[in-house]
Amino acid sequence: MNEPAPAPKESVPTRRSFFGVLVGSISTVVGALMAVPLLRFALHPLFDSTSGTDWFPLGSPEEFGGADPVRAEVSFRKTDGWRVSQVKQTVWVTHDSSGQLRVLSGTCPHLGCVAVWRDDQKSFVCPCHKGTFAKDGERLAGPPPRGLDPLPVKVEGGKLWVKYQYFRQLVAQREVVG
Amino acid sequence: MRGSAPSGEAGREGVPRRRDQGRLGAWLDERSGWRRLMSTALDEPVPGGARWPYVLGSGLLFIFINQVVTGVFLSLYYVPSADHAHTTVSYIQKVVAAGGFLRSLHSYGSSFMIVLLMLHLAQTYVYGAYKNRRELLWLMGCFLFLLVLGMSFTGYLLPWDQKAYFATAVGTNIVSEVPGIGGSLKVLLRGGNEMGTLTLSRFFMLHVFLLPGLIFAAVAAHVFLFRKAGAAGPPLPAAGLQKLPREPFFPAQVFRDFVFGIGLIVMLGALAHYRPTSLGPAANPADATYLPRPEWYYLPAFQWLKYWHGPTSVFGIVVLPGLVFAALFGLPFIDRSAERRPRRRPVALGSLLLVFATLVFLGYRSGADDRGDPAVRTKLAAQEEAERQFAAAPFEPEESLGVRGATIPPQPASLTSEAAKGALLFESESCSGCHGPAGRGGDGLFQLGDLGKRFSIEQLAALLRKPRPDMEQGGMQAVQLKDEELRDVIAFLLSPARLTGNPKPNQP
Numbered sequence: 001m002n003e004p005a006p007a008p009k010e011s012v013p014t015r016r017s018f019f020g021v022l023v024g025s026i027s028t029v030v031g032a033l034m035a036v037p038l039l040r041f042a043l044h045p046l047f048d049s050t051s052g053t054d055w056f057p058l059g060s061p062e063e064f065g066g067a068d069p070v071r072a073e074v075s076f077r078k079t080d081g082w083r084v085s086q087v088k089q090t091v092w093v094t095h096d097s098s099g100q101l102r103v104l105s106g107t108c109p110h111l112g113c114v115a116v117w118r119d120d121q122k123s124f125v126c127p128c129h130k131g132t133f134a135k136d137g138e139r140l141a142g143p144p145p146r147g148l149d150p151l152p153v154k155v156e157g158g159k160l161w162v163k164y165q166y167f168r169q170l171v172a173q174r175e176v177v178g
Numbered sequence: 179m180r181g182s183a184p185s186g187e188a189g190r191e192g193v194p195r196r197r198d199q200g201r202l203g204a205w206l207d208e209r210s211g212w213r214r215l216m217s218t219a220l221d222e223p224v225p226g227g228a229r230w231p232y233v234l235g236s237g238l239l240f241i242f243i244n245q246v247v248t249g250v251f252l253s254l255y256y257v258p259s260a261d262h263a264h265t266t267v268s269y270i271q272k273v274v275a276a277g278g279f280l281r282s283l284h285s286y287g288s289s290f291m292i293v294l295l296m297l298h299l300a301q302t303y304v305y306g307a308y309k310n311r312r313e314l315l316w317l318m319g320c321f322l323f324l325l326v327l328g329m330s331f332t333g334y335l336l337p338w339d340q341k342a343y344f345a346t347a348v349g350t351n352i353v354s355e356v357p358g359i360g361g362s363l364k365v366l367l368r369g370g371n372e373m374g375t376l377t378l379s380r381f382f383m384l385h386v387f388l389l390p391g392l393i394f395a396a397v398a399a400h401v402f403l404f405r406k407a408g409a410a411g412p413p414l415p416a417a418g419l420q421k422l423p424r425e426p427f428f429p430a431q432v433f434r435d436f437v438f439g440i441g442l443i444v445m446l447g448a449l450a451h452y453r454p455t456s457l458g459p460a461a462n463p464a465d466a467t468y469l470p471r472p473e474w475y476y477l478p479a480f481q482w483l484k485y486w487h488g489p490t491s492v493f494g495i496v497v498l499p500g501l502v503f504a505a506l507f508g509l510p511f512i513d514r515s516a517e518r519r520p521r522r523r524p525v526a527l528g529s530l531l532l533v534f535a536t537l538v539f540l541g542y543r544s545g546a547d548d549r550g551d552p553a554v555r556t557k558l559a560a561q562e563e564a565e566r567q568f569a570a571a572p573f574e575p576e577e578s579l580g581v582r583g584a585t586i587p588p589q590p591a592s593l594t595s596e597a598a599k600g601a602l603l604f605e606s607e608s609c610s611g612c613h614g615p616a617g618r619g620g621d622g623l624f625q626l627g628d629l630g631k632r633f634s635i636e637q638l639a640a641l642l643r644k645p646r647p648d649m650e651q652g653g654m655q656a657v658q659l660k661d662e663e664l665r666d667v668i669a670f671l672l673s674p675a676r677l678t679g680n681p682k683p684n685q686p
Contacts, residue, residue, distance in 0.1 A: 023436050034443070040276040
């Protein structure tokens, strides 16, 4: 077997270690440069803002004049990466304490089951973990950290329109995530 | 350093040990033996010392790593199905951050692989480095050569654009020339008689799992056999070679390999940045007019096929290339002389030059043929233009129903049920092959304008049943449909949605 020839005392290890450091540091720089596009590529969903939904017509506001909340289904196109799909979600049309129309997302802010209006209890109850909410969506009891989430509404052309939104679950502060 | 058990502070005599290799290094070494591994890897003696021509093998390894890394990342968004492949590649190219850049690195990387492979092979050949008990090393290299060709062939289809589809349709047809089993071989390769989504799945599996796995194994074997045989050194007689001083692989050769590798990566990055690779319109199997051309390194083979027809084609397409590859693989068994100096091996050098000149000539002829034929030239230019236009157009996401039972969004103008049936017939009868999707034309296609302005239903029916002579000249054939089917087609042709909306009838 060959010996690595350590005979000329200082010079060989110095030259070898110099090249080692040189090769190592250039590799690090080039590797870091290469990592930039790779990371941007892989992390793209974090910075992608193309998802979002359209306004959806719920009907004329008079249809929702009753005392109890009315269940409605909104259907909208949602961008899902390279495809757009038609998505359906449940919303509740109800009134706030001053009698103004209010549209609540049916999605429970706890773990995402759909809360339903219970006529016998005069409140929304989430079937999964018994979160209960008042008629205007305020939290009454149970594990959910906040009330049901109100959605942006507008009345235009004699119709009530809603824009569906997704909210972060399990946090007390409302945060739109899409 | 070698041999003595490194135990922390011991072994300090002679070469002073660097601090960073101290305790942690010793701890790791006792458990892994990495120092021995490193010195085995780095202290390989190179007869005659480091040289630039030896960098090609390491260069291939650099580019292969580039292909693996970019390929793994591309699979984050790619879907191998005929329905989605093109959309997802288009999404990568046009939407995802740095997507066009990574895809270009991967696509140009394959060309770099081919070029380096040719150079590596030629260098080994000219230096006679396959001699002196290096048969297995050479065979493994030839095997890697085939694997790399297989990678570029299978990868080419994956974007599922016009050029990918038709080049692969031609490429897979070649195997049917194999006597006896050719037909079955083609079906096996395509996953059916025709190109389709199963072809894509097969090529994807080959490109992403099987061939890379084989390449990893073969590279390991190649490097192992190389170390076993030792570096061949310059092409000198054995006696002269013995006398040459030996220099360890590190640092001088490692440094050269490294500079070359960095140079390759920089070139590749610049190319990918300034000339991003293109993506054409989605594959349209009904398009009978598309002129396929393979990637540049397959052009000589493409041209070669033009010279063989009739009964001799088996000889030209199967036997002769088979013999060339057999000669390549069997080289160390055929050329058994110990002579390595190129000047003393006129036959070997002559055959290399002959093969190389033939490839260059065939490649040149292929380009010259295309430029010489005005019809081909215009068509190829039109295809390139269509590709440029598609590349410049914004990304269009794929419509999908998503949730079951969801309502279909209202469309500006929708098709009646008759017209929807007609739209399906328009596709299935290949009308779109000559008239473009929904008859809306395209490059070199016959666009069907607002027919309602020019014809009544009866006139249209008569024309479809019996085309005018000028229509027949353009390739139009009499429509052989049942009366009610013809009515549906006419309803589609006259439907305003055909010209404006998105009249894809694929959502029942």
